[in-house]
Amino acid sequence: MESLLFWFFAIVAVAGSIMVIAQRRAIYSALSLIIVLCSFAGFFFLLGASFVAAMQVIVYAGAIMILFVFIIWLLGLRTGEEPAIKMKWFYLAIVFCLLIGAQLFYIFVTNFKEVVLERSTDIKEISKVLLGKYVIPFELTSILFLAALVGAFYLAKGKGKAEK
Amino acid sequence: MLDFTQLNASILPEIILVLAAIVILLIEGFQKKLNKYCSLIALIAVVGLIYYLISIWNSNLKGFYAGVVLDNFALFASLIYLLSAALIILSAVHFLDIKKIESGEFYALLLIAVAAMIFISSANDMITIFISLEIFSICLYVLVGYDRNSVRGVEGAIKYFILGAFSAGILLYGIVLIYGAVGSTNLEALSKIQGLEMSQKILLYFGAGLVLVGLGFKISLVPFHMWTPDAYEGAPTVITAFMAAATKTAAFSVLIRIFVINLPSHEISLEWILWILAIVTMTVGNFIALSQENIKRMLAYSSIAHAGYITVGLVGASGNREAGNVMYYLIVYAMMNIGAFLVIAHLERGKDFLSALHYKGLAYKNTFLALALSWFLLCLAGLPPTSGFLAKYYVFLAAVEKGYTILVIIAVLNSALAAYYYLRIIVFMWMHGKEEGKALVKGEETWSLISMTAIVIALLLTLQLSFMPSRFLQLALSF
Amino acid sequence: MELYYYLIVSLIVFIIGMIGFFIRRNLITLLMCVELMLNAANLALMVFGTKWGWIEAQAIVLLVMTVAAAEVAVGLALMIVVYKHYSHLFIDQMTKLKG
Numbered sequence: 001m002e003s004l005l006f007w008f009f010a011i012v013a014v015a016g017s018i019m020v021i022a023q024r025r026a027i028y029s030a031l032s033l034i035i036v037l038c039s040f041a042g043f044f045f046l047l048g049a050s051f052v053a054a055m056q057v058i059v060y061a062g063a064i065m066i067l068f069v070f071i072i073w074l075l076g077l078r079t080g081e082e083p084a085i086k087m088k089w090f091y092l093a094i095v096f097c098l099l100i101g102a103q104l105f106y107i108f109v110t111n112f113k114e115v116v117l118e119r120s121t122d123i124k125e126i127s128k129v130l131l132g133k134y135v136i137p138f139e140l141t142s143i144l145f146l147a148a149l150v151g152a153f154y155l156a157k158g159k160g161k162a163e164k
Numbered sequence: 165m166l167d168f169t170q171l172n173a174s175i176l177p178e179i180i181l182v183l184a185a186i187v188i189l190l191i192e193g194f195q196k197k198l199n200k201y202c203s204l205i206a207l208i209a210v211v212g213l214i215y216y217l218i219s220i221w222n223s224n225l226k227g228f229y230a231g232v233v234l235d236n237f238a239l240f241a242s243l244i245y246l247l248s249a250a251l252i253i254l255s256a257v258h259f260l261d262i263k264k265i266e267s268g269e270f271y272a273l274l275l276i277a278v279a280a281m282i283f284i285s286s287a288n289d290m291i292t293i294f295i296s297l298e299i300f301s302i303c304l305y306v307l308v309g310y311d312r313n314s315v316r317g318v319e320g321a322i323k324y325f326i327l328g329a330f331s332a333g334i335l336l337y338g339i340v341l342i343y344g345a346v347g348s349t350n351l352e353a354l355s356k357i358q359g360l361e362m363s364q365k366i367l368l369y370f371g372a373g374l375v376l377v378g379l380g381f382k383i384s385l386v387p388f389h390m391w392t393p394d395a396y397e398g399a400p401t402v403i404t405a406f407m408a409a410a411t412k413t414a415a416f417s418v419l420i421r422i423f424v425i426n427l428p429s430h431e432i433s434l435e436w437i438l439w440i441l442a443i444v445t446m447t448v449g450n451f452i453a454l455s456q457e458n459i460k461r462m463l464a465y466s467s468i469a470h471a472g473y474i475t476v477g478l479v480g481a482s483g484n485r486e487a488g489n490v491m492y493y494l495i496v497y498a499m500m501n502i503g504a505f506l507v508i509a510h511l512e513r514g515k516d517f518l519s520a521l522h523y524k525g526l527a528y529k530n531t532f533l534a535l536a537l538s539w540f541l542l543c544l545a546g547l548p549p550t551s552g553f554l555a556k557y558y559v560f561l562a563a564v565e566k567g568y569t570i571l572v573i574i575a576v577l578n579s580a581l582a583a584y585y586y587l588r589i590i591v592f593m594w595m596h597g598k599e600e601g602k603a604l605v606k607g608e609e610t611w612s613l614i615s616m617t618a619i620v621i622a623l624l625l626t627l628q629l630s631f632m633p634s635r636f637l638q639l640a641l642s643f
Numbered sequence: 644m645e646l647y648y649y650l651i652v653s654l655i656v657f658i659i660g661m662i663g664f665f666i667r668r669n670l671i672t673l674l675m676c677v678e679l680m681l682n683a684a685n686l687a688l689m690v691f692g693t694k695w696g697w698i699e700a701q702a703i704v705l706l707v708m709t710v711a712a713a714e715v716a717v718g719l720a721l722m723i724v725v726y727k728h729y730s731h732l733f734i735d736q737m738t739k740l741k742g
Contacts, residue, residue, distance in 0.1 A: 010652050017656045017679050021663030026671045033675050036656070040682050043649060044704075047689055052701050059708050064678070064715050071719045072671060075726050093665040097658040104341075104370060104654055107363050119697045129702040136175070136231045140283065140295045141709045143182055147276045147299055148713035150189065151306035152720035154269045291703055298710050302717050309721060315728045319737045322725045325718055326673050326734065330664055332714070333680030336707065337657060340688045347695035349703070394740040 009042040037061040048119040174225035174234040181279035184209035185272040192268030206271040231289045237643045238286035241417040248409040254618035277303035285417040290349040308399040320398020327391040335378025341371030355426040382415035386445040396464035405505030409498035446472025446578045477559035484643040492640040493555040500543035503622035507537040524596040545586040551629035657683035670732040
């Protein structure tokens with residue numbers, strides 16, 4: 001059952017991410033990205049991290065993608081349409097990425113075969129780590145949100161008269 | 165449970181800066197009348213912290229589960245950010261006024277960016293590094309596009325943002341690979357782990373490479389420099405100065421902490437990559453700078469070239485002395501670059517006054533500004549009596565001692581080439597008649613004592629770094 | 644289920660994200676490619692976490708999600724400003740800044 005689910009999610013994730021970069025309209029890319037994010041939540045669930053899986057769906061697929069879809073809708077569906085893909089870069093990118101990918105692929109295959117740790121799903125444990133070992137990054141996220149909030153608000157509030 | 169013995173004063177500077185930022189935001193939100201005091205609050209916080217940081221030199225505070233280490237290295241880097249921020253704030257008062265840009269959020273975002281930069285140099289954990297890098301990047305994306313009505317500023321901001329986001333993705337994957345290789349995100353743990361298997365080493369190699377690429381975007385090493393000229397040209401000039409000085413220092417301090425202080429114990433050598441990057445960076449930066457007419461764009465390419473010189477100091481570096489050399493270079497670079505940008509900001513009236521040709525005959529219209537700009541440009545060119553020469557000398561000497569003669573020869577040739585475009589501006593200022601040039605049309609000169617003070621302070625600091633460098637050298641060599 | 648399958652999926656998605664970043668020109672799509680890369684990193688992190696520390700990995704993933712959210716918020720606000728000036732979002736057609 002687990003392997004069946006895994007293959008399902010894997011095919012959806014890879015096909016979905018190809019759709020994200022192959023669609024010429026931004027709204028279709030956004031919808032494909034939602035599917036990818038949900039299948040990633042599926043991976044987290046299969047790995048045994050049900051809390052992170054839930055967060056993935058709520059925060060990513062919910063909040064962040066709503067922002068994307070909202071902006072595309074606000075700026076007009078047609079703005080997302082591109083003339084054509086730049087093929088010159090495409091081949092270069094593929095060669096470069098495959099070189100890195102092949103190496104890592106080999107290491108992953110040889111190195112990560114066995115499961116070592118017992119995987120607890122206790123949320124309490126996560127919060128202990130967040131307020132213990134990772135207390136500084138955790139508090140930093142509040143500064144991050146302050147900066148993002150002020151910045152996004154400042155940028156978007158203007159009347160935006162274009163300079164001639 | 166939360167272990168209270170882990171809490172200590174090692175994050176006090178950041179707390180003060182963020183509190184000052186919040187106070188400024190509250191004033192901006194609720195007491196518009198007090199708006200003009202925002203810059204004063206920011207300045208008091210920053211200058212107070214400079215004194216505080218010098219007073220806690222050598223204290224080596226460590227806390228938060230070894231996540232924060234406020235050692236001399238971090239203190240020195242923080243000193244650079246705070247000095248830069250103080251000069252920027254002084255100059256921004258006048259600059260924002262003239263450009264008619266609202267000021268409240270400006271100082272708040274600047275202070276948050278400085279706080280994040282102090283975090284990034286005192287962080288001992290890669291997750292902290294990643295998040296603080298994101299914080300100051302987000303602040304800078306907004307600050308680059310701070311003049312929302314200027315199409316250039318917004319274009320620079322979006323280009324900076326999109327490449328910055330991309331570099332964040334790469335940096336995160338690199339951090340994850342390092343975590344996968346050694347099982348910890350803590351840098352101290354990373355440096356202590358012994359006996360890695362071959363496959364773990366390869367994984368670590370890839371992780372380190374991706375981290376280098378991610379940070380390479382921030383310090384604008386050459387294949388990753390595409391955003392630099394656009395963002396530097398588009399941004400308000402005071403922010404350009406801040407980006408050139410502080411962002412570069414922040415990213416370099418992370419590079420030093422990861423690659424010079426913590427990684428060498430694994431015999432992971434990225435020497436040849438850094439070697440190539442250094443040469444490509446300075447050569448490309450200098451050659452493109454030769455053909456630039458816009459003075460901000462020219463200084464952007466010159467900052468790319470300087471990133472190349474600084475990288476020379478990182479090639480094969482493995483100890484605190486090399487780290488000290490690079491940090492000394494960074495403080496010298498920060499001061500002279502900010503000085504040059506502040507003069508440009510002081511002279512700037514509209515977007516049309518940024519071409520090199522407008523500086524013709526400046527010496528006869530405002531001799532002091534021409535003198536100051538000439539001095540800063542001579543420093544940037546690295547001519548002998550200046551601090552720029554001294555900094556280059558230390559970095560190059562260390563590289564020669566390690567046997568990278570070819571690298572140093574190329575770097576010296578590059579510096580000679582670079583002198584051309586700096587001297588060209590100086591020639592424009594001094595060797596052309598009064599009639600030419602439009603940098604200061606009569607009646608347009610608005611004297612601002614505050615921004616003049618900033619230029620004078622930058623001038624004094626570079627003079628001290630040139631002729632009495634021992635104080636700063638002592639600090640830089642005390643890591 | 645072998646764990647390295649997950650890593651390979653993460654690697655493939657990361658590379659697709661990178662390729663997408665090079666070939667696309669629409670700013671919104673570029674940001675989506677970055678999201679793909681961040682997600683791939685998250686998945687790899689979880690898999691490494693099964694070996695090195697399961698709870699830590701989950702905590703880090705949560706932190707990364709918050710970073711992604713903040714970045715998207717600022718990025719989309721910037722895009723609104725860009726749209727006001729240009730009426731389009733294609734990065735290769737923004738040529739006000741050229742040396």
